Amino acid sequence: MWWNVWDGARHLRALLAAAGDDVHGEAVDALASGTAQDESSLRWMLFCSLGTPGQVASLALRFGLGHPTIGVVATLVDGAGPAGAVPLLARSLDEPGIAAAHARLLANVLAALPADEAFQALLDRLDRKHVPVAAAAAADAFPARAVRLLAGSAAAGAPGAVELLTAQTITRPDLVDELLPGLPDESRAAIEALRASTARAPEAPPGTLPPLLTEPPWTRPRAGREPVVIKDLPYPGARTIDWEPGERDAWNVDLHHLWRWVDRLDWRVQVARFKRDELMSRNQPLLFVEGPEELVRPLLAGWEPPDVWDVAEWMRAVVHRFGLDAFDAAFAAASWNPAKAGGLLMPFLSDETALLMAGWLRRLQQPGATARAWFRRHGHAAVPALLPRALGAPGAGRDAAEAALRLIAAEHGPEGIVEAARVHGGAVVAAIEEFLSADPLEILPAKTPVPGGWADVRLLPRILLRDRAHALPDDAARHVLTMLLMSRPGDVFAGVGVVRELCDPGSLAEFGWALFTRWEANGAPAKEGWALTQLGLTGDDETVRRLAPRIRAWPGERGHAKAVNGLDVLASIGTDVALMHLHGIAQRVRFNALRGKAREKIEEVAAGLGLSAEELADRLVPDFGLDAAGAMTLDYGPRRFVVGFDERLKPYVTGEDGKRRKALPKPGAKDDPDLAPAAHKAFATLKKDVRTVAAGQLRRLETRMVTRRRWPVREFRELLAGHPLVRHIVRRLVWLADDGGTVTAFRVAEDGTFADVADDAVTFPEPALVGIAHPIDLDGSLPAWSELFADYEIMQPFPQLGRPVHRLEDGARGGWRLARFEGLTVPVGKILGLTSRGWRRGDPMDAGVECWISRSLPSGRFLVVELDPGIAVGAPDAMPDQTLRTVALTTLSPSRFWTDAEPTCAFADLDAVTASEILTDLTDLTAP
Missing domain, CATH: 1.25.40 (Serine Threonine Protein Phosphatase 5, Tetratricopeptide repeat)
Structure with a gap:
């Protein structure tokens, strides 16, 4: 292809340009036989040959793929002139699918050209990526031209032009004043209006600001006091592992399914290969995860795990299994892959870990977050490992250790740091106390950072x-x-x-x-x-x-x-x-x-x-300024409106006559000029904010019904029934209160009291637990509850009383697959629709195809549906029909499941509500 010979062709062109006429003629004759090449690959030669604006205009060409190199563009501009080259540059910038590097180059070239046409081409394309930056650079390079052309564009209402013109009027007021008389009337008016709209508030009077904002520490000569250095303080040298409650069990990742041949391995042979450094890197995780403990544990010291798939996942299993003996391996993995494997060090406390975390602290990405979490967790226990470095020679290591100590002091208090220093004697205590008592405003980086020019x-x-x-x-x-x-x-x-x-x-x-x-x-x-x-x-x-x-x-x-x-x-x-x-x-x-x-x-x-x-x-649902009754009064002065919410948390307003209105009226001439616009704006903001949370709250509570979430009575009153917004959902549902085995169904009335199906008031003691009732829970009382809600015209936020109920067939209860759904073909759109009901699409596999969809169930179980041919990422309609190849219950994560896996659980293990819900999803999915 042409780009393979581009460098050679460019070099040849340079030689021919310097050659004599006889050599040049011989070269032309020699190259004549190569003219059968595709014309598009030779187009760059044409661009380099254009010598007048008329030639550029007559061709109406674009550069095309690969052609806008700086050499070709510069030659074009040299030949056709700055103004003459603009049409070709602008057309090429408009080309669909243009590479980012080419778009940036063309925009920057236009910015460098002094012609009006070049700047106008940029102004016409301010909505394109890379153009605004180039236009700002052009405005700074040719400010007089910028003011003249920007004023015209601003007068026409171009938003981007207004911003650029604002920058010129603020940063070059004298130039604008000089040019103003010569501009057209509409341009002068645009500038004057802009200046009026950008009038700045008066500055704070001298002497009213603190020294931090008038003469901050970094603007003054820094004190030449040398830091206290105490060399050769000993490190603790201890290594411990400290698990949070339940953490070690959570790290017990079952990976046995990844190596189905594991039972056929001779472990002594594998160990011998490892010792001879002959065991392939991809098999080393298998050895330490599955190998006999008495053979494998002695191999851990000094082992550096290979950089293979999912190191953070399988190393968790190694750390769970071997505890402190796995430290070397976890530390090595975290060191070379801090973003993904840094979390492996969370339970470990050691000198190496503390110093590594200190070095990560000022990183913006994942390592910095991991380090902050580690210091929050270990707190004062990490101090002994930091003290030798914090009092050592000045440098990056000392800076990192000091930053870690300051973080610990802020999170856990300085007292524990001073106490840890006492084991080293009075000099160390004095140095640490001086360090901790330093004025935080005087704690500065070695070099004061300077923002880029864009931050004016x-x-x-x-x-x-x-x-x-x-x-x-x-x-x-x-x-x-x-x-x-x-x-x-x-x-x-x-x-x-x-x-x-x-x-x-x-x-x-x-x-x-x-x-x-x-x-x-x-x-x-x-x-x-x-x-x-x-x-x-x-x-x-x-x-x-x-x-x-x-x-x-x-x-x-x-x-x-x-x-x-x-x-x-x-x-x-x-x-x-x-x-x-x-x-x-x-x-x-x-x-x-x-x-x-x-x-x-x-x-x-x-x-x-x-x-x-x-x-x-x-606790994350704001009250949005609603009153205790869940309403908001909008005061227009002579008239008022009250905000309410329907079953989907969509706000509405009622007038003083109590009638619901389709929309809040706009402020009128008779309304208070201050109160009415503020109230109208408050309602607009309320609608926007509530729309953000409404769907999520409905999904959350429906999920809590299915997953059997329970709240103590006090939390139910405070966080749900008593919440100004959530209460509008709560009172439209039937709830269950379990008081030590006595279960009562109830609803929340308008006045906040609790009532049973007979509409009699009920109360519950503090130990009772409250949850959302599923139709299976209501059993014989379901018809009565349905009748009561119908009589009161209570609309439900999601299907509850009318929710379908399905039960497992006797033959399916003892199994782990639902054969009656397997082999059925459904539209891909219905598969994707399951995601709104808590299902997760599979990870993209080869060729970007998702081969399964799954639903997470209680107690670590999953329902996995394998799809054939699978969903194409980015183009789901490419394979519109999907066959449900396997519908299985498993404790394996969906990405680790395969059809011929051994059963790990049965449908009989599921509670009735969970079984009903998955059968409802599958029944709806496969319905004609």
């Missing part, structure tokens, strides 16, 4: 003080940027707290969001990812509402790492709305990897509060 505070909203009458001067705002730059998740510069206390929260959030969007507009450079993480320090609920959709979308744009950092931002903001969105991502998002990370983050937040993930979810 003049182009960001001013940060208002709490009085909202004054703003931080630009110099003070630059100091705020420096503080944000010096902060990392889990290691926030102390001055950030001062800024948050001093400044208006909403204004600070707008500043942070504008900073983030400028970072994105400038290509989101990874090395300046602090622009994303700073949202965790500056952001508020509105930040969350803006950021959450981006987090959900980023993995589909090759932005998984950015999305994971976004989860950290939601956790750092930490409000009810932020955690609500984090939980929503953990429950439903298209990308499995992101969903898994969100669940880890939710579990981390829950653990910090002493709750389970489920218990946290119960």
